[in-house]
Amino acid sequence: MAEQSWAKHVADVLRRNDIRLYATVPDYIVSHVLDVLWADPGVRVVTTTREEEAVGLLSGAWLAGHRGALLMQNSGLGNCTNALASLNMASMIPMVLVMSHRGDLGEFNPAQVPMGRAVTHILDALGIRWIRPTSIAELEQQTDGLVKLCYVSAQPVAIVLPSELTGGKRG
Amino acid sequence: MSPLTRAGATKYLASRLKNEVVVSNLGQASLDLLAIADRPLNCYTFGAMGQCSSIGLGIAIGRPDVRVICLDGDGSLLMNLGSLCTIAAEAPKNYVLMVWDNEVHQTTGGQATATARKASLVGIARGAGIEKGVEVRTQEELERAVDRILKEDGPFIVVVKIDKGPSTAPFDQDLIGQASRFRKALAALPAA
Numbered sequence: 001m002a003e004q005s006w007a008k009h010v011a012d013v014l015r016r017n018d019i020r021l022y023a024t025v026p027d028y029i030v031s032h033v034l035d036v037l038w039a040d041p042g043v044r045v046v047t048t049t050r051e052e053e054a055v056g057l058l059s060g061a062w063l064a065g066h067r068g069a070l071l072m073q074n075s076g077l078g079n080c081t082n083a084l085a086s087l088n089m090a091s092m093i094p095m096v097l098v099m100s101h102r103g104d105l106g107e108f109n110p111a112q113v114p115m116g117r118a119v120t121h122i123l124d125a126l127g128i129r130w131i132r133p134t135s136i137a138e139l140e141q142q143t144d145g146l147v148k149l150c151y152v153s154a155q156p157v158a159i160v161l162p163s164e165l166t167g168g169k170r171g
Numbered sequence: 172m173s174p175l176t177r178a179g180a181t182k183y184l185a186s187r188l189k190n191e192v193v194v195s196n197l198g199q200a201s202l203d204l205l206a207i208a209d210r211p212l213n214c215y216t217f218g219a220m221g222q223c224s225s226i227g228l229g230i231a232i233g234r235p236d237v238r239v240i241c242l243d244g245d246g247s248l249l250m251n252l253g254s255l256c257t258i259a260a261e262a263p264k265n266y267v268l269m270v271w272d273n274e275v276h277q278t279t280g281g282q283a284t285a286t287a288r289k290a291s292l293v294g295i296a297r298g299a300g301i302e303k304g305v306e307v308r309t310q311e312e313l314e315r316a317v318d319r320i321l322k323e324d325g326p327f328i329v330v331v332k333i334d335k336g337p338s339t340a341p342f343d344q345d346l347i348g349q350a351s352r353f354r355k356a357l358a359a360l361p362a363a
Contacts, residue, residue: 021232046232046261048225049253056222057257060194060229063214063354068229086218087226091350 006165007032009139010098011040017147019067019096020044023054027073028169029100029161034071051076055083058095067151069096074103074119074160075112084156085126094150097158101132106163108171123158130158134165173334174309177271180331181207181242183310184269187317190360191238192230196223198278199338200242200271206340211356215349217342221250224258224268231263236363238265240320245272245286252295255328259300264324268296273335281335296328304328 010033014022022037022045024030037045048054051072058068070080077099087093102109103116123130131146133139143159150157163169177199184193185208194214195201200223201215214230216223227241248254248270258266274287286292293304307313307329316329343349 044232046257048257050251052219052222053225053251053254053257056219056225056251056254057229057232059219059222060214060226060231061233062229063226063350063357064230064233065354065358066233083219083222086220087216087222090218091346093350 004032004166006136006139006161008036009136010143010159011036013143013147014069014096015040015043017067017144019069019147021058021061021066021068022046022071023048023057023068024071025049025051025054025073025076027071027076027100029102029166030071030073030098032166033098050079052080052083055080055087055095059087059093062093062095069098071098074099074101075115077119077122078115081122081126084128088156089127092154094154095156096147096150097128097156099158099160100166101160101162102169104162106168108169119160128156128158129153130160132160132162134162136165139165173332175307175313175331175333176336177273177333178203178207178338180271180313180333183313184240184317187321191240191321192234192357193240193242194223194227194230195242196244196247198244200244202338202340202342204242205343206338211352212360214353217346221247223247224251224254227268228254228258228261228263228266230357231266232261234357235263235265237357237360238267238321240267240269243268243270244277245270245274245292246276246284248292249285249290252299255296255299255301258326262326264326266326267320268326268328270328270330271333272330273333275335277335277337292330293328301326301328304330306330306332308332
């Protein structure tokens with residue numbers, strides 16, 4: 001797979017902020033970030049069976065002194081909403097959520113569209129601060145600050161990756 | 172009726188602990204652990220049903236020098252069976268999953284779970300790839316299992332068949348305080 005500069009930037013910001021543990025249920029778009037991380041012997045990537053499980057795992061890692069990030073498709077947000085609410089928000093356990101924004105501009109699969117529409121509303125309803133950079137310039141401007149906000153607020157934050165930035169997924 | 176109770180088994184396990192981390196499942200397991208054997212290296216959970224085993228896995232990965240014992244429930248583990256596959260794949264040697272299996276959803280009023288019918292959690296765990304697993308029904312079997320989990324490499328699953336019945340212990344609402352106390356206690360534990 002050709003290296004995507006946005007993906008390298010995302011991986012670099014996370015690593016620069018001392019995030020060494022990653023959990024994922026893979027997705028085509030975030031797999032560009034995973035490719036960068038899998039090539040790095042200095043980080044650990046755990047593939048879980050479901051996104052909620054990754055939230056539990058990264059929460060445990062935080063309690064053991066490690067920062068973590070969850071890489072997933074936005075549909076996975078639906079699979080881990082309760083854990084984010086009743087564990088991370090209720091007990092103030094931070095983690096960085098990195099998710100593709102399927103179901104938005106250029107989407108080919110109708111099944112992705114309702115969750116594509118819901119994703120930022122779900123994050124808002126949970127009180128999770130999110131960014132949705134549509135260019136490398138916006139990514140550079142916002143991502144580092146968001147990760148710092150995550151740990152100063154001790155709550156999860158989300159980087160939503162739209163097709164304008166990533167090129168999306170074509171049929 | 173099982174001769175073992177959750178409170179009795181909790182008390183016995185606690186009497187054997189040194190510097191192990193104990194992660195307790197929401198509801199009954201956490202209430203009993205808090206009342207019977209509160210200690211800073213206990214990680215209570217009162218949210219995210221199903222996630223006890225995964226939270227423990229994250230702690231075990233984060234601190235490979237510390238033995239981590241999860242006290243899960245049958246209803247909760249049944250909600251997150253995929254976790255067994257991840258535990259087997261990551262295979263942390265310092266990881267133990269104990270399950271208080273009373274075959275009911277105790278916290279919601281005692282409705283039967285799948286372990287009351289056909290499901291065997293040790294069998295499912297074995298299929299997921301966790302090779303060390305035992306089901307215990309008596310005090311003697313519990314003591315033998317605790318001997319092993321405190322000594323042998325994991326990952327390990329111990330399903331403890333216990334009597335039904337809710338905890339009578341009080342609930343502590345300070346979840347942020349509990350998490351913070353645990354995190355600081357684990358950070359202060361010198362690397363082994």
